[in-house]
Amino acid sequence: MLVLQGIVDGILAGGLYALMGSGLTLVFGVMEVINFAQGIIVVLGAYLTYVFSTHIGVDPLVTLLITIPIMFALGYGVYALLLRPIKRDRVIMSLLVMYAVAVVIEGCLDIIFGGTLVQVHAAYSTSSIHVAGLEFSDLYLLAFGLSAVLLAVLYVILYRTKFGRSLRATTQNPTAAKLVGIDVDRVSATTLGIGVGLGAAGGMLFGMTESFNASSSYDLISRLLVIVILGGFGSVWGAMVAAIIMLVVEDVVAVVWSPVWGQTVFYLVLAAVLMFRPQGLFGRLAVRAQ
Amino acid sequence: MSLIDVREVIKHYGGIRALDGCTMAFEEGAINGLIGPNGSGKTTLFNVLTGYERPDGGAVHLQGEDITAFTPDKVFARGVGRTFQLTRVFQRLTVVENLHVAAQRTGGFRAELSRWSSGSERARAKEVLDFVGLTRLAAEVAGNLSYGQQKLLEFAAIMIAEPRVILLDEPAGGVNPTLLSHLASRIQALNAEGTTFVVVEHDMEFVMGLCHRVCVMHQGRALCAGNPEEVRADPMVLEAYLGTDMRPMEHADVEVR
Amino acid sequence: MAVIQATPELLSPTEIDRAFRDPYALSARTRGISWTVLLAVLVMFPLVFTNPAVTSVAVFTMFFLLATVAWNMFSGYSGYISIGHAVYYGFGQYAVALLILHLSITSGVSELALLPIAGVVAAAVAVPVGLLVLRVRRHTFIVLTIAVMFIFQLLAFNFPSITGGSAGMNVAPPTWSGNDFNLPFYYIALGTAIIALALSWGIRRSKFGLGLLAIRDDEDRAKGLGIRVTRTKLIALVISAFFVGIAGGLYAIFVGQVFPQFAFTPFYDLYLAVFSFVGGLGTLSGPVLGALVLGPLQQYFELQFGATTLYLIIYGVLFIVILLLLPRGVVPSIADRYHSLLAAHWRRAEERRSRSGPATPSAVTTGEARTESVPAVPTVREGA
Numbered sequence: 001m002l003v004l005q006g007i008v009d010g011i012l013a014g015g016l017y018a019l020m021g022s023g024l025t026l027v028f029g030v031m032e033v034i035n036f037a038q039g040i041i042v043v044l045g046a047y048l049t050y051v052f053s054t055h056i057g058v059d060p061l062v063t064l065l066i067t068i069p070i071m072f073a074l075g076y077g078v079y080a081l082l083l084r085p086i087k088r089d090r091v092i093m094s095l096l097v098m099y100a101v102a103v104v105i106e107g108c109l110d111i112i113f114g115g116t117l118v119q120v121h122a123a124y125s126t127s128s129i130h131v132a133g134l135e136f137s138d139l140y141l142l143a144f145g146l147s148a149v150l151l152a153v154l155y156v157i158l159y160r161t162k163f164g165r166s167l168r169a170t171t172q173n174p175t176a177a178k179l180v181g182i183d184v185d186r187v188s189a190t191t192l193g194i195g196v197g198l199g200a201a202g203g204m205l206f207g208m209t210e211s212f213n214a215s216s217s218y219d220l221i222s223r224l225l226v227i228v229i230l231g232g233f234g235s236v237w238g239a240m241v242a243a244i245i246m247l248v249v250e251d252v253v254a255v256v257w258s259p260v261w262g263q264t265v266f267y268l269v270l271a272a273v274l275m276f277r278p279q280g281l282f283g284r285l286a287v288r289a290q
Numbered sequence: 291m292s293l294i295d296v297r298e299v300i301k302h303y304g305g306i307r308a309l310d311g312c313t314m315a316f317e318e319g320a321i322n323g324l325i326g327p328n329g330s331g332k333t334t335l336f337n338v339l340t341g342y343e344r345p346d347g348g349a350v351h352l353q354g355e356d357i358t359a360f361t362p363d364k365v366f367a368r369g370v371g372r373t374f375q376l377t378r379v380f381q382r383l384t385v386v387e388n389l390h391v392a393a394q395r396t397g398g399f400r401a402e403l404s405r406w407s408s409g410s411e412r413a414r415a416k417e418v419l420d421f422v423g424l425t426r427l428a429a430e431v432a433g434n435l436s437y438g439q440q441k442l443l444e445f446a447a448i449m450i451a452e453p454r455v456i457l458l459d460e461p462a463g464g465v466n467p468t469l470l471s472h473l474a475s476r477i478q479a480l481n482a483e484g485t486t487f488v489v490v491e492h493d494m495e496f497v498m499g500l501c502h503r504v505c506v507m508h509q510g511r512a513l514c515a516g517n518p519e520e521v522r523a524d525p526m527v528l529e530a531y532l533g534t535d536m537r538p539m540e541h542a543d544v545e546v547r
Numbered sequence: 548m549a550v551i552q553a554t555p556e557l558l559s560p561t562e563i564d565r566a567f568r569d570p571y572a573l574s575a576r577t578r579g580i581s582w583t584v585l586l587a588v589l590v591m592f593p594l595v596f597t598n599p600a601v602t603s604v605a606v607f608t609m610f611f612l613l614a615t616v617a618w619n620m621f622s623g624y625s626g627y628i629s630i631g632h633a634v635y636y637g638f639g640q641y642a643v644a645l646l647i648l649h650l651s652i653t654s655g656v657s658e659l660a661l662l663p664i665a666g667v668v669a670a671a672v673a674v675p676v677g678l679l680v681l682r683v684r685r686h687t688f689i690v691l692t693i694a695v696m697f698i699f700q701l702l703a704f705n706f707p708s709i710t711g712g713s714a715g716m717n718v719a720p721p722t723w724s725g726n727d728f729n730l731p732f733y734y735i736a737l738g739t740a741i742i743a744l745a746l747s748w749g750i751r752r753s754k755f756g757l758g759l760l761a762i763r764d765d766e767d768r769a770k771g772l773g774i775r776v777t778r779t780k781l782i783a784l785v786i787s788a789f790f791v792g793i794a795g796g797l798y799a800i801f802v803g804q805v806f807p808q809f810a811f812t813p814f815y816d817l818y819l820a821v822f823s824f825v826g827g828l829g830t831l832s833g834p835v836l837g838a839l840v841l842g843p844l845q846q847y848f849e850l851q852f853g854a855t856t857l858y859l860i861i862y863g864v865l866f867i868v869i870l871l872l873l874p875r876g877v878v879p880s881i882a883d884r885y886h887s888l889l890a891a892h893w894r895r896a897e898e899r900r901s902r903s904g905p906a907t908p909s910a911v912t913t914g915e916a917r918t919e920s921v922p923a924v925p926t927v928r929e930g931a
Binding site: 028032034036082085086087088089091092093095096097099100101102103104106107108110111214218222225226228229233260261263264267270271274275278279280 | 628630679682683685686687689690691693694697698701702705813814817820821824828856857858859860862863864866867870871874875
């Protein structure tokens with residue numbers, strides 16, 4: 001039963017991590033930018049929710065209507081101002097720039113909010129449903145549900161809209177996309193906006209499920225990167241599956257063994273998988289086969 | 291006697307059969323041509339020969355030795371060098387450094403710790419650059435060279451290692467006619483010294499004029515082989531290039547392109 | 548072999564010789580003078596500026612210098628950008644801290660004798676780590692190195708019985724103290740950095756190093772030219788890790804404390820990568836330039852604004868500005884300029900030559916006409 005509960009917890013938390021990780025992997029898939037700032041962006045989203053819900057008294061869910069547009073604009077602006085000018089060594093240069101952006105945001109958050117751990121509270125924060133002896137926390141159910149909805153929206157955008165087609169074309173071949181008249185810069189900026197927006201939505205949920213401060217971003221980004229590598233870089237579906245697998249493994253190990261080892265096993269799974277599939281579960285090797 | 295033997299090689303990409311039981315042989319000491327319509331599996335065959343791809347079935351033998359499972363570095367060590375359809379030179383190294391990369395892989399790790407440009411190696415690099423006519427670009431960064439010059443450099447980089455066989459993948463693609471005739475003369479000069487060539491090319495005039503023997507591929511298999519005149523006259527070749535309706539063709543070299 | 552005379556007298560013999568032997572842009576004499584001057588300045592610096600506050604900045608700068616040169620030996624040459632070198636830095640720190648603790652070493656000199664061990668430990672760690680991460684390329688490699696670093700940070704937190712966990716470890720201070728406390732650290736770091744630099748120079752001129760550069764440009768083709776790529780990359784990583792491990796060991800003794808979050812810190816790799824990038828990735832002098840200019844700046848900001856996280860904002864903004872203004876690095880920009888000047892010089896020489904005297908067109912434009920008499924080979928049909 002303990003194991004079953006661990007699996008349930010893992011799946012629910014996995015949904016949340018899938019949401020946070022999907023932004024990272026999407027951005028990478030489209031423009032080969034490793035958004036190292038995704039961790040701090042989740043935290044920023046959490047802080048925005050915290051400010052709006054605690055100081056203004058809005059329900060955390062409603063704050064999404066404000067935070068997602070703000071974060072979308074942030075992502076769009078970061079691309080337009082900082083990433084678009086990069087012409088050479090894009091992979092590493094954009095990583096370093098995003099790293100620096102993360103450092104700046106972290107510094108700002110730390111100065112504004114200090115190091116105290118905070119948490120977003122809502123009426124449903126502590127309630128839960130019991131089914132067949134298993135506990136389903138309302139909060140995690142909400143997180144899972146909202147992740148599912150947002151990821152479904154993302155799916156529709158990617159596969160059912162003209163923008164999604166441009167975006168997938170850009171993913172596969174930016175030069176060819178440019179030649180057929182796709183404004184690659186605009187698509188990239190919008191994608192970073194979406195990625196950051198997804199991160200912020202994840203942040204709202206993260207802020208309710210855990211207490212956080214600015215340095216929480218490092219733990220987050222390392223987990224998100226692991227999920228994204230395991231799923232195969234650039235594969236949104238891979239990230240979702242990997243998130244759920246990883247969190248289930250972590251939670252099961254945490255309940256049967258100890259939470260400390262849950263975290264460690266999380267990484268050991270990565271190492272083990274990569275021994276046999278260096279490209280991740282759903283990824284393709286970055287090899288130029290002519 | 292044939293130098294390279296390809297036996298029943300199969301290679302799939304998803305549902306596409308790039309090589310479908312391909313069997314052919316390349317003559318030692320000859321300039322072998324390898325032609326075929328787009329998608330007939332020529333480049334895939336090269337990739338299999340040089341260890342860049344593992345075939346799903348069949349075997350490749352080099353002078354009787356099974357090299358099917360060899361990695362590219364081992365194939366190269368056996369004396370098989372190749373160029374690529376889209377030219378691949380080391381973009382940020384200079385022309386001379388490009389040559390030395392290929393020139394040096396003998397003598398184990400001790401040798402690797404030595405300088406890459408010993409006196410004799412320098413002389414050899416100079417000789418090869420003179421041979422292809424790139425000497426005055428010696429210090430230039432390879433990425434700054436024109437496409438045709440890069441083709442010559444790629445050729446020179448293979449040449450400096452003195453392989454027994456050189457596989458050329460579309461050496462004429464995107465190269466201007468003057469440079470092309472220069473390249474052809476270099477190939478013939480090397481061949482006269484005993485180097486075997488396998489040339490994949492769409493430029494029929496180039497292939498027919500240069501090669502001693504031509505193999506034709508179609509849909510992942512060998513269609514026929516023979517000297518240029520025979521291949522040119524073979525109705526099966528026309529069919530492969532033009533589809534099922536066998537139109538009469540007066541100037542094969544023009545229409546085939 | 549048939550040799551075409553391709554305008555051989557255009558270049559002076561020395562120019563030709565340079566082109567065929569020397570990977571560097573500046574002449575040997577200019578380079579020699581610059582390095583000597585730089586070395587003299589670095590050796591004299593703490594003797595002239597004796598203020599401990601200044602020399603302590605200088606000590607940290609030397610640590611950075613050593614690590615940046617080492618980082619560049621692997622990442623700069625091979626193009627495999629490691630954001631996980633803090634692993635070796637951290638292992639160097641913990642190796643020294645644990646050895647001092649368990650061997651109950653008190654005398655300062657033998658503390659410093661532990662440094663090579665710190666390097667060896669880091670190098671030993673690099674072997675399994677390298678075998679794992681070097682299986683992937685480019686972005687996946689970068690992210691994997693970051694992940695590996697976090698794994699070790701987590702392990703350092705999770706084994707408090709060995710590492711002290713989040714409480715960290717204290718490292719017994721050296722026996723000497725006072726105003727000259729910093730000097731041994733400074734000179735050991737400088738000396739090790741010079742050794743690393745000499746090795747880096749040797750690698751750049753060796754076949755091994757040329758193999759690394761070829762891997763950077765096109766790994767698959769390098770493999771096709773007989774380079775054993777995995778071995779080459781792994782050796783470079785191990786050498787690099789060795790020196791970073793020494794830097795870690797020095798840091799641990801100098802600071803006297805080891806914490807998981809400062810030993811295995813993502814910041815460290817941000818510094819190393821940015822310093823190398825600014826100077827010029829994959830060049831010999833680039834990392835030196837980057838570390839010597841930006842290292843002290845980093846220290847200054849940390850001392851000045853370290854009380855708040857304002858320094859994080861300043862770093863971040865500074866790095867963004869530098870990366871956007873100098874995307875290529877200083878040294879490669881200069882090298883390119885020099886190369887284009889050289890090429891222009893040759894073109895002018897060629898024009899002068901073609902105007903005077905009988906024209907000797909280059910081989911490229913006069914390739915012999917293709918001979919049509921190609922010996923036919925008997926027909927063999929096969930396959931079909």
